[in-house]
Amino acid sequence: MSQAVTYVPETSLPAVSTPRRSYEWLGVVALLAVIGAQLLGFLTSPPDRDMGHLQKIMYVHVPSAWNAFMAFFVVAAASLMYLWKGEERHDLLAASAAEVGTLFTALTLALGSIWGRPTWGIWWTWDPRLTSTAVLLMIFVGYLSLRSFVDDHERRAQWSAAVGLLGALNVPIVYMSVKWWRTIHQMQSSPSTVDPEYVVGLRANGIAFLLVLVYFILKRYRAAQLERAAEHLREQAALAPEPRSRGGRHG
Amino acid sequence: MAEANGFIVAAYIVTWVGLLGYAWRLHGTSRRARAEYDEASRGTSVPINGGNSGGGARERVE
Numbered sequence: 001m002s003q004a005v006t007y008v009p010e011t012s013l014p015a016v017s018t019p020r021r022s023y024e025w026l027g028v029v030a031l032l033a034v035i036g037a038q039l040l041g042f043l044t045s046p047p048d049r050d051m052g053h054l055q056k057i058m059y060v061h062v063p064s065a066w067n068a069f070m071a072f073f074v075v076a077a078a079s080l081m082y083l084w085k086g087e088e089r090h091d092l093l094a095a096s097a098a099e100v101g102t103l104f105t106a107l108t109l110a111l112g113s114i115w116g117r118p119t120w121g122i123w124w125t126w127d128p129r130l131t132s133t134a135v136l137l138m139i140f141v142g143y144l145s146l147r148s149f150v151d152d153h154e155r156r157a158q159w160s161a162a163v164g165l166l167g168a169l170n171v172p173i174v175y176m177s178v179k180w181w182r183t184i185h186q187m188q189s190s191p192s193t194v195d196p197e198y199v200v201g202l203r204a205n206g207i208a209f210l211l212v213l214v215y216f217i218l219k220r221y222r223a224a225q226l227e228r229a230a231e232h233l234r235e236q237a238a239l240a241p242e243p244r245s246r247g248g249r250h251g
Numbered sequence: 252m253a254e255a256n257g258f259i260v261a262a263y264i265v266t267w268v269g270l271l272g273y274a275w276r277l278h279g280t281s282r283r284a285r286a287e288y289d290e291a292s293r294g295t296s297v298p299i300n301g302g303n304s305g306g307g308a309r310e311r312v313e
Contacts, residue, residue: 027274034270038263054255060266100273107269114262118255212270219277226284233291 023222026215033208041201048195054118058194059201061111063209064104065133069171070213071101072140076168079161091157092228094164095147096220100213102140109133120184128177129185136174139167153231 041059048055078094081087112130113123124130143163150156178185191199 052255053259056259057262060262064266103269103273107266110265110269111262114258114265118258216273216277219281223277223281223284226281226288230284230287230291233288237291 023215023218026211026218030208030211030215033211034205037201037204037208040204045198045201051119054115055198057111057115058198059205061108061115062202063205064107064111066206067209067213068101068104068108068136069175070210071097071104071217072136072168072171074217075101075164079164079168082157082161083165088153088157088228089225091160092224093217093221095144095160096224097217098140098143098160098164098167099220100216102137102144103216104213105133105137105140109137125184127185128181128183129174132170132174132177136167136170139163139170143167153228 038059042056045055047053074097075094078090078097082090082094109130112133116125117123143160146163147156147160150159175188177183178187187193191203194202
């Protein structure tokens with residue numbers, strides 16, 4: 001029997017597991033899917049009547065925005081679960097999704113800016129859609145900063161859940177901003193609102209980006225579980241009695 | 252046309268830099284987390300027949 005055994009008092013066991021399961025295969029599948037979807041988008045869609053080939057930016061800008069919205073939906077759901085059940089894994093899942101959602105929000109803004117310059121003639125304007133998306137980004141940058149500043153685990157999780165829920169409430173505002181206010185941004189792009197020639201490319205890229213989102217969140221969540229479990233073990237080791245008294249009774 | 256192509260290329264470069272950059276960062280985070288966990292586990296582990304499992308403790312096999 002060569003397995004090592006850790007003795008940990010029941011009261012201080014981490015509420016997180018430390019699986020060795022790997023999701024690298026999903027990362028490879030997601031990478032190939034994104035390459036394939038982008039090629040498909042480029043090869044199958046004709047130039048737009050007004051924008052010409054600039055329309056191709058839609059295949060990365062729109063899926064990035066969808067991913068950000070879905071990530072923040074996960075944040076909201078996991079934060080609610082944490083506030084309801086108090087289980088640490090929900091806090092770790094919310095934090096992982098928030099980090100990935102922040103990445104995709106930043107990408108959405110950067111790509112929108114690159115698209116806006118040749119089509120609107122400006123890199124940035126304080127338009128309701130752009131402004132509400134920037135506010136969403138700021139809220140989640142604040143969320144991540146909050147997590148790095150607060151040391152107490154329980155307080156950090158509770159405050160994060162509150163900020164995560166408030167931040168996620170901004171998602172419907174971002175989504176509906178093009179309907180509620182006068183804006184230069186076009187209406188929501190989806191397979192039902194774009195030209196049929198672009199539907200296949202948009203769907204393919206949407207699915208490929210979704211795979212990337214799932215891979216990123218799962219991988220970040222696994223890392224967060226390990227980080228937290230290591231913290232628990234270190235706390236446990238600091239509180240443990242001297243090795244002589246711990247190993248004294250056997251046989 | 253050439254200007255439009257420049258914006259398209261820029262958009263796709265930003266996308267790939269963002270995705271691959273984050274994937275690389277995530278890879279490092281995962282490796283560090285695993286190393287931290289393994290180190291912390293070693294610090295609190297005792298041999299299977301050498302410890303005291305009584306008094307409200309339980310065994311966790313790594």
